[in-house]
Amino acid sequence: xxxxxxxxxxxxxxxxxxxxxxxxWSEDLARQLAANIGIELTDAHLxxxxxxxEDYKEQGETPTLRRxxxxxxxxxxxxxxxxxxxxxxxxxxxxxxxxxxxxx
Amino acid sequence: MSTTQEEPAxxxxxxxxxxxxxxxxxxxxxxxxxxxxxGLILANAALGEGVQVDLFxxxxxxxxxxxxxxxxxxxxxxxxxxxxxxxxxxxxPGMTAVATHQMRRQIREVGVPDVPEFLEQIxxxxxxxxxxxxxxxxxxxxxxxxxxxxxxIISAADFIEKTExxxxxxx
Numbered sequence: 001x002x003x004x005x006x007x008x009x010x011x012x013x014x015x016x017x018x019x020x021x022x023x024x025w026s027e028d029l030a031r032q033l034a035a036n037i038g039i040e041l042t043d044a045h046l047x048x049x050x051x052x053x054e055d056y057k058e059q060g061e062t063p064t065l066r067r068x069x070x071x072x073x074x075x076x077x078x079x080x081x082x083x084x085x086x087x088x089x090x091x092x093x094x095x096x097x098x099x100x101x102x103x104x
Numbered sequence: 105m106s107t108t109q110e111e112p113a114x115x116x117x118x119x120x121x122x123x124x125x126x127x128x129x130x131x132x133x134x135x136x137x138x139x140x141x142x143g144l145i146l147a148n149a150a151l152g153e154g155v156q157v158d159l160f161x162x163x164x165x166x167x168x169x170x171x172x173x174x175x176x177x178x179x180x181x182x183x184x185x186x187x188x189x190x191x192x193x194x195x196x197p198g199m200t201a202v203a204t205h206q207m208r209r210q211i212r213e214v215g216v217p218d219v220p221e222f223l224e225q226i227x228x229x230x231x232x233x234x235x236x237x238x239x240x241x242x243x244x245x246x247x248x249x250x251x252x253x254x255x256x257i258i259s260a261a262d263f264i265e266k267t268e269x270x271x272x273x274x275x
Contacts, residue, residue, distance in 0.1 A: 004114045017114035036115045065152060066215065066225060076228040085120045085154040093116055104148055104216045 007032040018093055025053070025096030033094045045082050045094070048074055052095040062092045064102040120154065127156045127270035129263070134275060135167030137177040137207055137219075138184075143275045144168075144222045151229035158270070159226075160263045161254075162236035165275075166243060169235060169251045174219050179207045220251070227253045234258050234266075 001012050001020060009032075011024045019025055019033075030049055034041045041049075051072040055063045065088050069076045083090040088100050128150045132143040143165075147157045167173040181187045181194030181203050193199060208218070217225065227233065235250055235257045247257060258266070 002114060004112075006113065013114050015114070017116040036113070037118060064215075065229075066217070069225070076225055080229060086118050086152065088152050089116070090118060093118075102215070103145055104214075104222075 006036070014098075018098055019096035020098075022056070022096065029096070030094050033096070037090060037093065039083065039090070039094065041094075042082075044078070048072070048079065048082060048091060049095045052091055052097060056095075056097050061102070062088075062095075062097045062100040064088060064100045064104060066104050067102070118154075124154070125269075126154070127158070127267060128273065129267035129270040130157065130159045130273045130275065131263075132159060132161050132165035132168055132275055133163045135164035135173070135177060137179040137204060139275065140165075140168050140177055140219055141211070141216070143273065144219070144226065145216070146273060147226050147231050148222070148229065151226065151231050156270075157226070157231045158234060158263070158267050159231060160234045160236060160258075160260075162239050162260075166236065166239045166245070168219060169223070169233060169254050170243075170245065171249060171251060174223075174251060177219060178204045180204075223251055223253060234263055236260065236263075 002015065003010050004013050004017065006029055009029055011029070012020045014020050027046065031041050034045065039045070048068060051068060051074070052063060055067070055071065063071070065076055065079055068074055068079060068091075079087045079091070092099050128147070130143045130147055132140065134140070143159065147159055150157050161169045167177060178200055180200045181189055182191070185191070194203070216222070223233065233251070233254045235254050237257050237259045240246065240257045247254065
């Protein structure tokens with residue numbers, strides 16, 4: 001498992017750079033991860049990330065966009081604005097979680 | 105003196121540059137419940153990957169975007185050997201209703217929305233819905249009869265022009 005340095009912190013990641021240890025994540029680290037992919041975190045981003053982390057802890061898998069919109073009540077449109085391009089994967093990366101596996 | 109070898113930071117490639125300009129055109133020509141979903145699921149998946157998606161609803165696929173029918177698509181066992189049930193069963197009165205009910209439940213159980221809500225999610229994600237002009241003319245329907253997020257009733261040639269360079273799926 002590769003180890004990489006994000007900011008000043010050493011973390012375990014998979015071959016693509018997604019964190020593999022749930023407990024190595026922090027909101028400070030999230031800011032660095034977001035900066036790595038050109039996103040500056042706001043409270044709106046953090047609200048999504050906190051939901052992702054909580055939901056992952058309860059369900060054991062990363063929620064899809066649909067789940068974030070129906071369970072957390074954050075509209076899909078907003079997710080595309082906050083995490084442009086590939087929102088589900090970008091959200092998972094910044095939240096320190098694996099990529100979502102669900103189809104919808 | 106010791107040296108430590110620093111691994112370069114591993115940052116995922118979200119392919120932002122590569123997916124920019126990638127387009128997918130999906131032609132939905134079937135109005136059965138089970139034939140509506142593949143197009144919608146693939147459209148949704150592509151949008152989530154940053155791909156521009158245009159859907160064209162034509163012939164029976166028109167039901168997917170017709171207000172009075174979109175929430176009431178049906179599934180029949182008739183002519184579908186993949187249910188692995190005797191074909192005669194599918195023709196019994198009420199079997200289509202039973203099979204439809206069962207499929208809707210299975211779809212709901214995996215967290216997939218019904219058709220109107222799915223179209224809402226697809227358009228919220230930036231997908232474009234187009235209605236086929238010939239189908240509208242044949243069925244005597246106009247934009248007022250269609251789901252409000254359908255952007256227009258256009259000819260096949262218009263759709264082909266709009267989706268120049270797109271990858272194409274015919275369902």
